[in-house]
Amino acid sequence: MADQAYKSSAPSLSASWLVRGIKAEGTMTSQQETTSAAQPEALLHEPSQTRLPAGAxxxxxxxxxxxxxxxxxxxxxxxxxxxxxxxLQQFKISASEELRQLKxxxxxxxxRIEKAEERAHSAEARAKEAEAWLVRIHDAVLNGFRRKARTIPAPIVVSEQDPGDS
Structure with a gap:
């Protein structure tokens, strides 16, 4: 079957190197290579039917x-x-480990962000409460230490005339 496929195959570059294996007197000249490459019909025959030069x-x-x-x-x-x-496997392992660490x-x-937000909300609530107390203390100070308007009796005016002079 392989012989049949070989017979029906067209000449190709891959088959041409097989022809180069023909040696006449030990080596094949470049002219022999050119001649054998120019004769593709030699490749169409079964290898046992290929004609070799005499002594080759x-x-x-x-x-x-x-x-x-x-x-x-x-x-x-x-x-x-x-x-x-x-x-690639090592890279995948190291990448997955790095991903796990980053996660x-x-x-x-x-x-940490959630805790910081909780502290911020708590601080805001304390600040609002402190501000309310400061307003109360301020009002208490103003109302508690404010002097009430007293009615001051009118001053007695003493005249400078001597009562006996009149």
Missing amino acids: SRDWSSALDLIREATEAINISDERAADLEAE GQIAAAER
């Missing part, structure tokens, strides 16, 4: 190296994702 053999080690590199990159990516996920501080501040 497939070098599967480069394909294996690419696969190893890809799996290593995937593993590194997975490790990084796991590290980021663990870091506690807000609750404590609200209790």
Whole structure:
């Protein structure tokens, strides 16, 4: 089934690196790479039917190296994702702890505000009561120490004439 899919697949860049694995006399020249890349019909045939130049053999080690590199990159990516996920969990834990502490501080501040408001209302009530008492004391002082208007007898006027002179 994989062979059938390989036969019916169109040439692609990912398949072209497989052709590069063909070595003639140990290495493949850039001209051979260009020639093999320019011949997409070679990719349409089954791998066992691909015509190799005389004395050339497939070098599967480069394909294996690419696969190893890809799996290593995937593993590194997975490790990084796991590290980021663990870091995210730590961040969530610290953020929720900080949120809990801040909620506690807000609750404590609200209790202090309520107590301060109660004290302010109590102080206002005491101030009003003290003001009322001050008005009463003021009125008592004015009424209690005010001199009542006394009727003062008219002064006796003594004349300066001698009574015997007349």
